[in-house]
Amino acid sequence: METKFKNVRCKDITPSLKGKIITISGWVHQIRDLGGKKFIVLRDGSGIVQVTVSKNEVSREILDAVESATLESVVQIRGVVKEDPRAPRGVEVAPIEFKIINLARKPLPLDVSGKVSADTDTRLRERVLDLRRAEMMSVVRIGDKALKVIREALRAEGFIEVFTPKIIATATEGGASLFPVIYFGREAFLAQSPQLYKELLAASFERVFEIAPAWRAEESDTPYHLAEFISVDIEAAFMDYEDVMKILEKVVYEVVRTIRDENIDDLRTLNYDPPEVPLPLPRIRYVEAIRILQERGMNVKFGDDIGTPEQRVLASVLNTQLYFITEFPTRIRAFYTKPKDEDSEVSESFDLVWKFLELASGSSRIYEKDQLIEALKSRGMNVENFQFFIKWFDYGIPPHAGWGLGFARFLMMLTNRGSVKEVTLFPRDKKRLTP
RNA sequence: GCCGCGGUAGUAUAGCCCGGCUAUUAUGCGGGCCUGUCGAGCCCGUGACCCGGGUUCAAAUCCCGGCCGCGGCGCCA
Known part of the structure; x- marks a missing residue:
């Protein structure tokens, strides 16, 4: 269902949507910062999608927002779907707007992306993450x-x-x-x-x-x-x-x-x-x-x-x-x-x-x-x-x-x-x- | 509840046996470089010995108690 927060789920972004302007909302799952190019992996209840930010192709405003985003922050992104063989699943989103809805504190008490394991006890204590x-x-x-x-x-x-x-x-x-x-x-x-x-x-x-x-x-x-x-x-x-x-x-x-x-x-x-x-x-x-x-x-x-x-x-x-x-x-x-x-x-x-x-x-x-x-x-x-x-x-x-x-x-x-x-x-x- | 093992940065770990050195590494976080990453990479930095008592010149390390955890068992219409 479309809401004011999103009109498509991460999982449903496929090459067939290329050229469309979409709105997605979710959590910042991973950030890979290459300097001139930044890859934000956005996660929602359905799955993940890559958001690609090129330094000299976006506004100062977007760049600032992306740079201040922390892992697990809630963000809303309006952007264009781009087909690209270099992207995971062959699609990515180029942002036109990047809004931080709720900034997450850092560091996280538990790694959500799966790089570092945690004890069951820690996991249950930090259960929501x-x-x-x-x-x-x-x-x-x-x-x-x-x-x-x-x-x-x-x-x-x-x-x-x-x-x-x-x-x-x-x-x-x-x-x-x-x-x-x-x-x-x-x-x-x-x-x-x-x-x-x-x-x-x-x-x-x-x-x-x-x-x-x-x-x-x-x-x-x-x-x-x-x-x-x-x-x-x-x-x-x-x-x-x-x-x-x-x-x-x-x-x-x-x-x-x-x-x-x-x-x-x-x-x-x-x-x-x-x-x-x-x-x-x-x-x-x-x-x-x-x-x-x-x-x-x-x-x-x-x-x-x-x-x-x-x-x-x-x-x-x-x-x-x-x-x-x-x-x-x-x-x-x-x-x-x-x-x-x-x-x-x-x-x-x-x-x-x-x-x-x-x-x-x-x-x-x-x-x-x-x-x-x-x-x-x-x-x-x-x-x-x-x-x-x-x-x-x-x-x-x-x-x-x-x-x-x-x-x-x-x-x-x-x-x-x-x-x-x-x-x-x-x-x-x-x-x-x-x- | 019983037996065994354990508790070290935010997270996960090495060191403990055999006491003394700047407490290891990864990840995260801060800074720097980097325009195709996909566990990105490289450099610099940051941050920890569960609590209490004891032994000792000296305890993360040895001993005792507590709390907590993990595994096995018990308990379990």
Whole structure:
């Protein structure tokens, strides 16, 4: 869209516009000063373009403005598009007007142009500048595309997008700790998952999904955990765990395929190819995984968690980047997880693992009231706290299943970044509350 | 939270083991030269040892504590 600031984006300046007078606005990305000739690389949200200033071809006014411009200053340029084989992409802009809208201080606390690297910690502290770097712009664009495809793929299967409450009443579930908030003088908490509400919604709308934040006040201090993260959740009535696994792998497949097709430049910037998603993805039962790990001399037995070190081994044994572990022991899964009818020791559950990282987790859910109450009791949980949930099991809760996918972890896979903090715009972890 | 490693100019680093010399280099920034650069080049300059305590004639360097970071693990509906 044309505005008073610009009528074309940097990326769209091509030789076909030659001779046209255009207006562009953006940030000073690089300055190469050869004396009589100065090259300003201008960057906007779309990309970069070269602005060429010849000393004896422009006014004193333009020359002064160009000479006072600092890196990352915001400038507006009116100029003529020139085709020139010596210019990057074969085009450049010769300024008629060069206006500094906002002069940036120097030196910058972070190099945006990519000449000098910075630690993750520095990058997160100087995040706004960090996000202007080409790699981060690509990461964020790929994330945007992933969200678009996820929504399209789920809607194509009849899912509708919903929102569940993020301020909840009770610190119900054992395990993960919640962040308390003061809610009109009463104690409340930030939701750690949409789980119970999405189940109730599936009992009305049949197929629902939500893409929303969740909060966990955990001690977790790793490259894979955040105190605040985006969770992609689905819940579907009249499906079981195998059905929703198919939906999950289809979604993952579609996202990877689309990004490979449509984000070629971004992947090139990141110098990365996301892993193949062969359908169906390999599936390995928990008991089988334990057996393999024991064969490799690892000290695990039925009932233990399959942790990061174990998942690293499994990925290499299975020789795949992406795989499902299925049918976990019932007692190490959440209370609402449905045990198998023929063997209640194991459950209708699964994790989707990339290399050694759990991307998604799901299951068939219990839909009978008595069984649900039993599941709570057997875990030593307070049934009273769940009345708001259990109540509805008297009024037609269908068989249902679902999963939750950690969006940042998924984005790590799509962009080859090493940490969820890196791919989250403004990450919140145990120590970091700003920016 | 545990274990390991680390903290040096705005940024990224060398030096630390084996204490003493003008604390290295790149990038940025300032100045100079330069009309086709594209990580421009060349010359000159600028700017730093996390905080506190200890050992020592002398500490960036050795020791102790703290804070912060990174990696692994744990915790983790």
